[in-house]
Structures are given as C-alpha cells and as structure tokens.
Amino acid sequence: MVYWDIFIAFFRAGMLGYGGGLSAIPLMHREVVENYKWMNDEDFSDILALANTLPGPINTKMSGYIGWRVAGFWGMMCAVIATVIPTVILMIILLTVLHAYNDKPWVQGMSRAVVPIAGVMLGALTWDFIKKSKNSMGWISTIIVLVISIIIMQILGLHPAILIVGLLVAALFSRQKQKDKQVKAS
Template identity: 55%
Template sequence: MKHFHIFWSFFKVGVLGYGGGPSSIPLVHKEVVDHYKWMDDDEFSDILAIGNTLPGPIATKMAGYIGYRLAGWLGAINAVLSTIVPSIIAMIILLVSLSTFSELPWVIGMTHAIVPVVGVMLAILTWDFVKKGTKDLGWKFNWALIVGSTVLLQLLNIHPAIIILVLLIVAFSTTPKQEGKD
C-alpha cells in the first residue's frame, strides 16, 4: 500500500504541477507533510534546501529522495517515474495539438490566469521559510540574509549558484566540530 501512496502522491504533483518545479514544491509539501505526514516542516525545508543546491529539476530530486527514504530504491524509482510520466504524456499530447489550440481565447486566458495562482503558492511557501529562518537564526540575521541575498541577486546580478556556494562554505567552516568521546 505504501508504494501506491508514493505513486499517487507524486503522480498528483506531476499532473497538477503546472509551471514546473517551483509550482510543484507546495504540492509536494501538501502531500508529504500535511496529508501523509511522512516528514515534518523542518525536514521538508532541509530537503528542499539541499535539493536546490543540486543541478536538475527540483520536483524529481525531491521525489527521488522522499521515495528512497520511504521505500528504498523501488520507492525512489516509483516516485520519480510517477512525477515525470504525467509531464511526458502531456508534452506529447500538447505538442501534437499545440498549433490547433494555441490561439483559442480560453487557452490564452488559462495560461495567463495560472501565473498569479502559482505566485501565491510560492509566496506562502516563502513566508513559511522566512518564519523557519527567523526561528532558527533569529530575526536580525535572517532578515540580513534576505536583504543581502536580494541585493546580490537583483541589484548586483550575481549568479545564485555563487551565493549558495559561498553560504555553504561559510556554514561548513563555522559549524562546530564534534569531538569524539573516549
């Protein structure tokens, strides 16, 4: 039954994750944390943070890890396939019929209407991360990171990978070393 639940959860994410990875993250959160309670908010946040540091689509990375954590390699394969199969089928169908329907008003309207919905979903998830960061780091340091990252990304146009790499190096170099007990 666990494999069915893994499949069904990530299949829904694959079907409903209109717009790619960023719109899929709140859907994965809803299934994994709220519905099935396979992990808590803190663990989900950690997985998302680590997943964002790695190359590739975030939805498949998260599906692979969560599936593996729940049911080993078969769970990982199940979760990844159930995430990508809806996209593969939809791409084939949409590419075949794109020229026929792309100019219809309802298709254009649907495409424009979904953007604000995805924006709200991302804003809610972002606010949850801000709250978690404030709890973990304190509000001054958390907001300094938010403002600093915004300046580096938007005003100075520094690539996000460079910022992530620098923050990882700082985090690893400032983490207290664990001393072995004899």
C-alpha cells in the same frame, strides 16, 4: 502500501504542479510534510536547498531523494516515475490543445493566468519558510539573510546555486566554531 502512497503523493504533486518544477514544490511539501508526514519542514527545506544546487530538474531530484529516504531504491523509482508521468501526459495533451486553439482568447487567458498562480504558490511557500526560519534564526538574522540574498541574486546577478552553496559553507563553519567553543568550555 508505502509504494502506492509514494506514487500517489508524487503523482498528485506532478499532476497539479502546472507551471514547472518550482510550482510543484508547494504541492510536494503538502504531500510529504503535511499529508504523509515523511519528514518535517526543516528536512524538506534542506532537501530543497540541496536540490537547487545540483543540476537537472528539481522535481525529479527531490522526489528521487524523498522516495529513497522513505522506501529505498523502489521508493525512489516509484517517486521518480510518478513525478515524470504526469509531465509527459500533460505535455502531450496540453500542447496539442494549445497548438490547436492558440488563436482562441480562452487559451491566451489560460496561458497568462498560470504565471501569477504559480507566483502566489511560490510566495506562500516562501513566506512559510521565512516564518519558520524566524524560530531557528530569529527575525533579525532572517531579514539580514533575506536582504543579502535578494541583493546578491537580483542586483548582482549571482546564480542562486552559488548563494546556496555559500550559505551552506557558512553554516558549516558556524557550527564548527560553536563546537570548538563548546570543547574549549568543557
């Protein structure tokens, strides 16, 4: 039964995540964290951060790891297959339709409408992560990291993966310093 749940969760996210891997992440979050409760928000955001640093499609990386974590090798296989199948099916169907009717206004409108919808979905997920980081870091630290991240990525043009690795290293050293202080205080 768990394999079926894994398949359905990632199939739904893949089927409804029109617009690319990033647009399916909020759907994957809903399935993994809210519907099936396989992990909490913090675990999901850790997986998202790590998946962003690795090469390849983010959906398959995340679904593969989550499937592995929930049900081992066969859970990983179910999750990856469920993630890939909708993309293949939809690519064949939608591109055939778009190609056949690309001069029609409704097709052009549909194509233009996808971008803001995906943006709203990503914005909602981002805002949810910002609110949750307030609880763990506080508003001031969250805003500082947010502003610095925007400056580094948008103004300086640094790749997000480099920023994420830098933040992970900083967090690792920060925790190590806290452990060292605790040991000295003991």
